Amino acid sequence: MKINTLIVDDEPLARKGLAMRLSDFSEINLVAQCKNGLEAVALIPQLRPDLIFLDIQMPGLNGFQVINKLRELNQPVPMVIFVTAYDTYAIKAFDAHALDYVLKPVDEERLRVAVDKVINHVSLHSESDHKQTLAKIVADFTGDDCEDILRRLASGEVLNTTQYGDVLAIKDGTEVTRVSLADVQWIDAAGDYMCVHALEQTHIMRRTMKELEEELDPRVFVRVHRSAIVNIKYVQKLVSHVSGEYHLILSNGTELKVSRSHRDNVKSMINNW
Structure with missing residues (x-):
């Protein structure tokens, strides 16, 4: 041999x-x-x-x-x-x-x-x-x-063999903060930065929305408009207004607008969750 x-x-x-x-x-x-x-x-x-x-x-x-x-x-x-x-x-x-x-x-x-x-x-x-x-x-x-x-x-972490991780690594200078994706409620864009709203605090990271969306499990995270992604498990209800607009109400009271291009996908995920 x-x-x-x-x-x-x-x-x-x-x-x-x-x-x-x-x-x-x-x-x-x-x-x-x-x-x-x-x-x-x-x-x-x-x-x-x-x-x-x-x-x-x-x-x-x-x-x-x-x-x-x-x-x-x-x-x-x-x-x-x-x-x-x-x-x-x-x-x-x-x-x-x-x-x-x-x-x-x-x-x-x-x-x-x-x-x-x-x-x-x-x-x-x-x-x-x-x-x-x-x-x-x-x-x-x-x-x-x-x-x-x-x-x-x-440390004995259980590693996920799917292509989607369960932790988001957020770099801030020389420090890296590991945020559990299960705790992330929603993410929105602020210029060249992403605001990651977790249960305990909001973290800032320099990434594009497209790059971030590719790392997130689409069965859990849904794009609601061009500058926001929501963790579907924190959605409390979907509200339609007389103007024809749809808004998501999260469990913490946050209200987010749903754009027309993403409305059907959001409704489908909510119905199947």
Whole structure:
């Protein structure tokens, strides 16, 4: 059994050290090394390796973004062994989700465990299981903040495998506030910014309405006019006025106008909720 393998790491010494250790495994056929995520995204479709040792923190594209980019390009994602320096988070996160990982500096015994897992995957024809597990890690994340992803996994969060997440990450300078979408009542536009009205407070984020709408589950969030989206579970009633206009009354008393172009969709969602 030969497993064609690619190393992706921005640290030359880390690449060299891992390559030397992998030379001790007769099952591993090292086909190439990449010094960053951009190189990996370009090379993986050409070489189609069975396995990649993927560093998480890299400039340009980090490890999570490499996986996301391959999926966006409809390219097959090889089996992945993550390489990380985040000991505390990695052990809890990847053990809990049955993913393979090795810590920097790479330990020979731990490397053998990871390679054995890959061999078992290949021999049992369970690559699809590995990819499904991998999808759980990246499906709801942009991959922009590696530490945040690792912390979230290590805390035991249940990850959603649908394309829609359950948390909205709102950046404010160097801080990121994670707002549960279940608590978001409605969102409206204020110039170049979005006002996210949650149960406890209103958050401001710099996004376009179109970008935000694409991230929200259309079974829960409905566009009511060009500058507002409403969480349907907070709609108390739909009121028609003598002028022919429709307005939504939310459970907190907020009243929002429904434009003609969105009226039928809003009525349908309310009737089926």
